[in-house]
Amino acid sequence: xxxxxxxxxxxxxxxxxxxxxxxxxxxxxxxxxxxxxxxxxxxxxxxxxxxxxxxxxxxxxxxxxxxxxxxxxxxxxxxxxxxxxxxxxxxxxxxxxxxxxxxxxxxxx
Amino acid sequence: xxxxxxxxxxxxxxxxxxxxxxxxxxxxxxxxxxxxxxxxxxxxxxxxxxxxxxxxxxxxxxxxxxxxxxxxxxxxxxxxxxxxxxxxxxxxxxxxxxxxxxxxxxxxx
DNA sequence: TCAATAGTTCAATATTCTTGAACAATCGGA
DNA sequence: TCCGATTGTTCAAGAATATTGAACTATTGA
Numbered sequence: 001x002x003x004x005x006x007x008x009x010x011x012x013x014x015x016x017x018x019x020x021x022x023x024x025x026x027x028x029x030x031x032x033x034x035x036x037x038x039x040x041x042x043x044x045x046x047x048x049x050x051x052x053x054x055x056x057x058x059x060x061x062x063x064x065x066x067x068x069x070x071x072x073x074x075x076x077x078x079x080x081x082x083x084x085x086x087x088x089x090x091x092x093x094x095x096x097x098x099x100x101x102x103x104x105x106x107x108x109x
Numbered sequence: 110x111x112x113x114x115x116x117x118x119x120x121x122x123x124x125x126x127x128x129x130x131x132x133x134x135x136x137x138x139x140x141x142x143x144x145x146x147x148x149x150x151x152x153x154x155x156x157x158x159x160x161x162x163x164x165x166x167x168x169x170x171x172x173x174x175x176x177x178x179x180x181x182x183x184x185x186x187x188x189x190x191x192x193x194x195x196x197x198x199x200x201x202x203x204x205x206x207x208x209x210x211x212x213x214x215x216x217x218x
Numbered sequence: 219t220c221a222a223t224a225g226t227t228c229a230a231t232a233t234t235c236t237t238g239a240a241c242a243a244t245c246g247g248a
Numbered sequence: 249t250c251c252g253a254t255t256g257t258t259c260a261a262g263a264a265t266a267t268t269g270a271a272c273t274a275t276t277g278a
Contacts, residue, residue: 111256111257111258112257112258151255162255162256162257163256163257163258163259165256166256166257166258169256170257182256184255185253185254185255185256186254186255186256187255187256187257
């Protein structure tokens with residue numbers, strides 16, 4: 001049996017959990033795609049392609065539990081949406097500023 | 110022999126490392142104190158009192174390696190300063206917005 | 219009914235965190 | 249100068265998390 005998705009109410013969403021969720025490159029990329037593509041977007045579309053699907057699934061769980069995304073099953077797929085407005089109300093400018101910062105060129109390899 | 114502190118050049122400072130460093134409540138509190146107190150500030154002053162000192166030392170190392178603080182030995186103490194201007198130039202508004210968000214009331218226990 | 223699709227769950231390994239204990243460096247006073 | 253106090257670092261071991269292959273679930277379409 002597959003467990004239903006759990007989404008924390010916005011009151012329980014913490015800055016620390018958001019920062020932690022976004023501190024992983026794969027998760028940050030997912031959120032960037034969800035923002036850019038104009039949510040919603042399903043898992044396989046938003047996730048970096050090179051990761052195993054069990055790892056991807058884990059990353060979505062972290063994002064969900066941090067309160068950043070909302071996930072809904074649509075048939076065989078899962079559709080994810082950013083919880084933009086709720087987060088924007090609780091933490092003004094946070095997502096915009098972080099996403100803007102994520103456009104800065106990363107250090108050379 | 111005690112190793113000298115290593116501070117990454119600002120080009121090597123990544124958003125991910127900053128977010129990760131700030132995702133820990135103790136480290137976020139340290140940075141908040143450094144900001145509020147008008148840096149510089151030594152370790153024992155800035156760190157949450159309830160943590161073992163080896164843990165505190167570890168948190169300063171994470172902050173240092175993320176590029177958030179600069180540490181200098183002054184006699185028996187270590188003085189830490191936020192690398193405000195450098196970070197502010199590379200990631201505009203990032204620190205201000207995160208620190209502002211950190212003032213939001215956390216969820217009830 | 220069956221195969222394909224899209225994810226989830228589990229379990230094992232790998233990595234990272236936390237912290238007590240020992241150590242290092244500096245300072246101030248006797 | 250020697251000693252003890254102060255500040256913090258380093259090490260090592262156990263605790264906690266992350267990663268991922270493999271098995272499984274649910275849904276859809278033929």
